[in-house]
Amino acid sequence: MKRTRLQSLILYGVVVLTCAFLLFPVYWLIVTALSTSAELSRLPPSFWPEAPQWGTFAKVFAERPIPLWLLNSTLAALGSVSLSMVVSVLAGYSLSRFSVRGGHSLGLFILTAKMLPATLLVIPLFGIFRQVGLIGSLWSLVIAHATLIIPFTTWMLKGYFDTIPRELEQSAMVDGCSPLSAMVRVILPISTPGLAATALYAFVLSWSDYAYARTFLTNQQGSWTANLGITTMKGEYVTDWNEVSAAAIFIAVPIIVIYLFLERYLVGGLTAGAEK
Secondary structure, three states, X not given: OOOOHHXXXXXXXXXXXHHHHHHHHHHHXXXXXXXXXXXXXXXXXXXXXXXXXXXHHHHHHHHOOHHHHHHHXXXXXXXXXXXXXXXXXXXXXXXXXXXXXXXXXXXXXXXXXXXXXHHHHHHHHHHHHHHHXXXXXXXXXXXXXXHHHHHHHHHHHHHHHHOOOOHHHHHHHHOOOOHHXXXXXXXXXXXXXXXXXXXXXXHHHXXXXXXXXXXXXXXXXXXXXXXXXXHOOOOOOOOOHHHHHHHHHHHHHHHHHHHHHXXXXXXXXXXXXXXO
16 A cells, blocks of 8 residues: 555654654753853743853863763773673573573563662662672672663563574584584674664663762762762752753763664674574
8 A cells, every 4th residue: 555645744744753852852952061051041042052152061071070980981881781791691591592490480580670679779789888898889880780780681682582593503503512602603693683782771771870879989089970970060059051961961972972883783783693
């Protein structure tokens, strides 16, 4: 059935409106960063500043330890992703391929753990980290974020492994591979899109955390992550929202770069695994 011209226009209109709705907060963040304090307090607000203050970005970068905050967030996110992916790959593959007594119940238990709110785990994790001396260390964030990431990423990978035919591993084992070797040499290359999507989800979840960073890093300013550091820019009586917005843009850029880098693997991995 051919789509009429009116239906196409309606479809394109809905797409444009949806994109505008989703991108407007980003646009307004940029406008706020480029505006002066006087322009921000003016009503009705201006949709573009009269004289964009591009120097706000240089000022924030010079006065605030933005590189240190970004480095700490990157280290915490990479550590969380590395730990979570190792555990999730092995757990998801085991749940997908091996039938053990209570395996279904174990899978549901792992999924239930994801349903627990993050704030519910703050107090017990704080007590454990204080006893082992991890309070104020980025290692506390790596472990805490992994406790949140692993349950969901395990189920994401299990669902992806379920779509891969078992005959591929069986053929590899006939050629002399062990089950673990078959997983590493055959299954993981085919699973590149699923691994990339899971890693991206884990990275974003760790990068966007504030509650754990605020609780475990306490007053260790040298270990502050980007989300924790940006909250210190709010003044007691006056807040320069243009500087806060400029810092927020600095913090959002790495996530955009990571997505653009992984997006190529999300698409390319589909054919790379098939050709292999």
